[in-house]
Amino acid sequence: MSESAIPAAAAPPAPARAVSVLDIFLTFLLIGATSFGGGVVAYLRGALVAKKKWLDDVEFLELMSISNTLPGLNATNMSILAGDRLAGTAGAIAALLGMCLPAFVFMTAAGIAYGAQHGASRVFVTAALAGVAAAAVGLIAATWYQIGKKSVKGFYDAFFILAAVLGVNHFKFSVPVVLLAVGAVAIFAYRPRPPQKPSAETDESERWISSLR
Amino acid sequence: MDQLASLAGVFAYLSLLTVGGGMAAYPEMKTLVVDVHHWVSDAQLVHIYSVGQMSPGPNMMMVAALGVMTAGIPGAAVAAVAFFLPTGILTFGVGRLWTRLANWPWRDSIQRGLGPVAIGLAVAGLLTFGRSSINFKDGTVHGLVALAVALAVFALTVRTKINPALLILGGAVVGITALR
Numbered sequence: 001m002s003e004s005a006i007p008a009a010a011a012p013p014a015p016a017r018a019v020s021v022l023d024i025f026l027t028f029l030l031i032g033a034t035s036f037g038g039g040v041v042a043y044l045r046g047a048l049v050a051k052k053k054w055l056d057d058v059e060f061l062e063l064m065s066i067s068n069t070l071p072g073l074n075a076t077n078m079s080i081l082a083g084d085r086l087a088g089t090a091g092a093i094a095a096l097l098g099m100c101l102p103a104f105v106f107m108t109a110a111g112i113a114y115g116a117q118h119g120a121s122r123v124f125v126t127a128a129l130a131g132v133a134a135a136a137v138g139l140i141a142a143t144w145y146q147i148g149k150k151s152v153k154g155f156y157d158a159f160f161i162l163a164a165v166l167g168v169n170h171f172k173f174s175v176p177v178v179l180l181a182v183g184a185v186a187i188f189a190y191r192p193r194p195p196q197k198p199s200a201e202t203d204e205s206e207r208w209i210s211s212l213r
Numbered sequence: 214m215d216q217l218a219s220l221a222g223v224f225a226y227l228s229l230l231t232v233g234g235g236m237a238a239y240p241e242m243k244t245l246v247v248d249v250h251h252w253v254s255d256a257q258l259v260h261i262y263s264v265g266q267m268s269p270g271p272n273m274m275m276v277a278a279l280g281v282m283t284a285g286i287p288g289a290a291v292a293a294v295a296f297f298l299p300t301g302i303l304t305f306g307v308g309r310l311w312t313r314l315a316n317w318p319w320r321d322s323i324q325r326g327l328g329p330v331a332i333g334l335a336v337a338g339l340l341t342f343g344r345s346s347i348n349f350k351d352g353t354v355h356g357l358v359a360l361a362v363a364l365a366v367f368a369l370t371v372r373t374k375i376n377p378a379l380l381i382l383g384g385a386v387v388g389i390t391a392l393r
Contacts (some may be wrong), residue, residue: 034269035258050306066311068331069324071232072300075271080301092305100297103270104277108289110264114257117326123393129260131388133346134359135381136263139364140236144335145371157329164333167342175230175241178315179334183232186326194317201248213218 019054019086021094027052028079028098029085040075044082054086061213075099216284217291218267221248224276224295231300233275234329235265243345252283259345267381337352358391364387 048055054062063085066075074167083095087124104163118127124158152158160182167178230238235384239262242379247255258279265275273296279294347363349356366380 003314035269036267036376040379060381062312065324066308067304068233069327070300070304070307071229072297072304073231073235073271073273074248075302075387076297076301079289081303084305084308089305096297096301099270100274100293103268103272103274105263106268106270107274107277108286110280111261111281111289112269114261114264114278115282124389126256126260127393128388129263129383130346130355130359130392131362131384131386132267132381133259133384134362134388135345135366135384136367137268137343138363139266139370139377140335140339140342141363141379142367142370144236144332145367148332151328152332160326161328163331163337164330165337166362168333168334168337174244175238175337177332178337179230179232179237182333183327183330187319187322187332188326190322190325192322 019091021087021090024083024086024091025094025098027081028095029101030098032099033102035075041078044075044078047080055082059085156186156189160189217287220280220283220288220291221295223250224280224292225299227276228296228300230334232327233335236338236342237251237331237334240341243341246279252279255345257282259342262342263346263381267378355392358387362387 026072031040031043032048045060049057049060063081064074065080067074069075076099079095079099080092083091083093085091087094109142137160148161152161163182163185164178167173167182168175227238227242227245230241231242243255243258247258253261261275261278261282265272267303268274274290274293276296277289280288280290282288286290311320343363347356347359362384366384369375369380370377
C-alpha cells in the first residue's frame with residue numbers, strides 16, 4: 001500500500017464539497033437504519049462513493065485504513081472520518097449520530113423486551129437466541145477468515161495472530177496487556193527500514209543488493 | 214447513580230480495546246459484565262451479543278441493551294455514550310492528524326503491525342464467545358446442533374453471497390425447532 005502518496009494538504013478537511021450537515025445526518029441515518037446483516041462498510045461505500053459521490057474510492061480506502069488501525073468500530077469510525085471530510089466537526093457529529101440512533105433504539109428496545117420475557121415465551125426466545133448465537137459464531141468466523149486470507153502474509157503475521165490468541169485464551173492475560181505487548185512487538189517487527197537496507201521480500205531489491213557485491 | 218458510573222467506566226474502558234472490531238473486547242467484556250459486576254449471566258451476554266449481530270448500524274450497540282437491563286433507559290444512554298464517545302473523539306483527532314503524518318515512517322509500521330494483532334484478538338474473542346454459545350452442558354444433541362449451525366453458516370458465508378441477516382434468521386428457526 002502506498003497511501004503515503006496522499007498529499008498532506010488534505011488536512012484539515014476543507015469543506016469544499018458543500019455538503020449540508022442535514023444531508024449528512026439523513027444519509028447516515030438511512031444507512032444506520034437499513035444496514036442489516038453486518039458489513040456496514042459495504043453500505044457506506046454504496047452510499048458515499050457510488051450513490052452520492054461525496055468521496056472517491058481512493059479517499060474511501062484511505063479512511064478505511066485509518067479506521068482499521070484505531071480502536072472503535074468501522075461503522076462509527078468511518079462515519080466520523082467521512083463526516084469530518086465532508087463538513088468538518090459538525091459533519092462528523094451528524095454522521096455519528098445518524099449512524100448510531102437507529103441501532104440505539106433497536107438495541108434498547110431489544111434489551112427491554114429480553115429482560116421482560118417470562119414463562120413460555122422465555123423458553124421460546126432462549127431457544128431462538130441459542131440458534132442465533134450459533135449462527136453468529138459461524139458468521140463472525142467467516143468474516144475474520146476472509147479478512148485473514150486477504151491480509152495475512154508470512155511467518156510474522158501468523159506468529160502475532162497466534163501470540164494474541166494464546167495470550168488471551170491460554171495464558172489468560174487481559175486483552176489490553178496482550179494488545180500493548182504483542183502490538184508493540186508487531187509494530188517494531190514492521191519498523192521503518194532505511195532505504196539502503198531494503199527488506200528481503202522484494203526480488204528486485206535482492207537483485208539490487210547482489211549487484212553491489 | 215453508582216450503577217451508572219460503573220456502566221460508564223466499564224464501557225469506556227472496553228471501547229478502547231475494540232481494535233479491529235468489537236470481538237476483540239469480548240473476553241474482557243465477559244469478565245467485567247458477567248464475573249465482576251454480575252449485570253447479566255454468561256448465557257444472557259451471548260444472547261445480547263447475538264441480537265447485536267442482527268441490529269442495523271454498529272453491532273456493538275448491544276451495549277445499550279446491557280445498559281437498559283442494568284439501569285433502565287439512563288443506563289442504555291450512559292452505556293452507549295461511554296462506548297462510542299471516547300473512541301469517537303480519538304478517531305476524530307487522529308483522523309485529522311493521520312493525513313499530516315503521511316510521511317512519518319512509523320505510520321505504515323503501526324498499520325502493518327496492528328493488522329495481525331487485531332485478527333488474533335478477534336479470534337481470541339470468538340473462541341471465548343464460541344465456548345459459551347456452542348456448549349454441551351445442555352446435552353450432546355444441543356451442542357451438536359449448535360455446532361452444525363455454526364459450520365453451515367460459516368460455509369454459506371464463505372462460499373455464497375447470501376445476506377447474513379437471512380443466515381441469522383435461519384439460526385433462530387433452527388433454535389426454535391431443535392434447541393428448546
